[in-house]
Amino acid sequence: MLNAVLNEKRTVFEAFLEKYLKENNDSSGLFEACAYSLTAGGKRIRPVLAMLACEFLNEPLEKSLHAGLAIEMIHTFSLIHDDLPAIDNDDLRRGMLTCHKKFGEATAILAGDCLILLAFSVIGSSSYSTEIKNDITREIARSCGMQGLVQGEFLDVEAEGKEVDLEEIKRIHYLKTARLFELSMYAGARVARGGRERVAALKKYGMNLGLAFQAIDDILDVTSDGASLGKASQKDEKKGKATIVKVLGLDGARLWAEDLTNKAIQVVSGISGNREIKDILINLADEMKKRVK
Ligand code: FPP
Ligand code: MG
Numbered sequence: 001m002l003n004a005v006l007n008e009k010r011t012v013f014e015a016f017l018e019k020y021l022k023e024n025n026d027s028s029g030l031f032e033a034c035a036y037s038l039t040a041g042g043k044r045i046r047p048v049l050a051m052l053a054c055e056f057l058n059e060p061l062e063k064s065l066h067a068g069l070a071i072e073m074i075h076t077f078s079l080i081h082d083d084l085p086a087i088d089n090d091d092l093r094r095g096m097l098t099c100h101k102k103f104g105e106a107t108a109i110l111a112g113d114c115l116i117l118l119a120f121s122v123i124g125s126s127s128y129s130t131e132i133k134n135d136i137t138r139e140i141a142r143s144c145g146m147q148g149l150v151q152g153e154f155l156d157v158e159a160e161g162k163e164v165d166l167e168e169i170k171r172i173h174y175l176k177t178a179r180l181f182e183l184s185m186y187a188g189a190r191v192a193r194g195g196r197e198r199v200a201a202l203k204k205y206g207m208n209l210g211l212a213f214q215a216i217d218d219i220l221d222v223t224s225d226g227a228s229l230g231k232a233s234q235k236d237e238k239k240g241k242a243t244i245v246k247v248l249g250l251d252g253a254r255l256w257a258e259d260l261t262n263k264a265i266q267v268v269s270g271i272s273g274n275r276e277i278k279d280i281l282i283n284l285a286d287e288m289k290k291r292v293k
Contacts (some may be wrong), residue, residue, distance in 0.1 A: 002283045006048060009061065013047045016065045017072070020122075033103045033111035034118070037076050041094040041230075045213075046071045046184040052281055053188025053202045056273040066126035067136055067187035070119040074144055075180060077115035078153070080108050087157060088239075095230035116144075128191060136187050143183040152176025159242035169247050170211070177217075178210025201271045205264045205281065212260035212288055218243040219253050219292045254292050261289040 021035050047068025054064035083090040083098040084105065091101050100108035123136050142148060152175025159172065185206035189199040218236065222245050226233045236243045244253045264285040268278060 002280065002287055005280055006284075009048045009051050010044045012051070012061065013044050013065065013068060013072075017069060020069060029103070029107060030110055030114060033099055033107050034076075034115055036102060037080050037099045037111065038073070038115075040096050042072070042076070044072065046075055046180055049181060049184035049206060049209075050188035050191075052277055052284075053185045053194075053206075054192040055188075056202065056277040056281065057189060057192035057194045057198065058274050059192035063191045064188045066122055066128065067191055068184070070122045070136070070140060071180060071184050071187060073115045073119040073122065074140065074149070077112040077119075078144075078149055078180075080112040080115070082153065084108060087153070088235075090231060090235075092226075092231050132190060132193075135190055139183055139186055139190075143179040148175055148179045152179065156242065161240035162242065164242040164247060166247050169242055169244055172242060173211050173214040173244070174207070177214035178207045181210030181213065182206040198271050198273065201267050205268045205285075208260045208264035208267065209285055209288065212257045212264065212285070215244045215253055215257040215260065216288065216292050218245050219250065219257065221245075222250065223292070257292060258289050261285040 017038065021038070025031055025035070047065070050064040050068040050071065051061040055061050079093060080099040082088050083093055084100055090098050092098060096102075098108070099111055103111070119140060120137060123133055123140070126133065128136070144150060152172055155168075155172045156176055159168065164172075182203045183206070185202040186199060189202045194202070221233055221236045221243070224233050235241070236245070244256055247253075248256055262285075265282050268281045268285075
């Protein structure tokens, strides 16, 4: 049931992305690299979250598509740059060659740069009101910059080989992963013109889900093999990465992830909104927890 609903939403997003790529293809090598990474089999969690937040507030999911695409572009940039030799030096992503392995390092750097800017142009050329455009543009910049994704990645790199405590790891996870989940929920709720209280609650759901997601990513790096992850596993320990498993141990990390998914469920249970979508948000958090059971 949950999977069917999520797949349905993913399909809507894929069609929107395909249309965007068709209409904007300038036949350059740079475009090709951006399109390659954008279509390299992601789960589309972030745009789907934006859709769910929008529908939770009883607006059609189509309203969230521009915001979801912009966020997926930012996410894709972050993966391209994260895989570069200077950062994580990975050859595979989602079972395919990473952007720099396929197109060379210079092109991968530039494709990442381009995707950030494309995200803003997608919002700018949408039919959102000026107010909504301003709000989403500002939040994208905030969630991705000095107090967001890029800072999180910086701290993650800095923490390699060092001892970290729970507060530090939580901050890194929040910045490098949960910020985009929070942003997705915010953007979906904002385009649906949600009021302050419900927007704040939906953001909180996104934050907890994002923190759980990164904890689970850390756990699976230890417990899974590369084939099922579509990327190298057992990498964190080799690189001396700061992970939740390093701080809490495997069982502790599992409990941590479980607690976060429970918090996500609790916050969304406590607000009014579309009943069917509320159940999907609850099931999504519940399923996430089961991934590491
Ligand atoms: C995989 O998401 C992504 C994460 C687990 C987040 C980790 C954060 C980074 C790699 C930040 C990098 C940032 C910069 C600025 C270089 P996913 O499983 O949703 O990926 P998918 O789209 O492949 O499914
Ligand atoms: Mg990486």
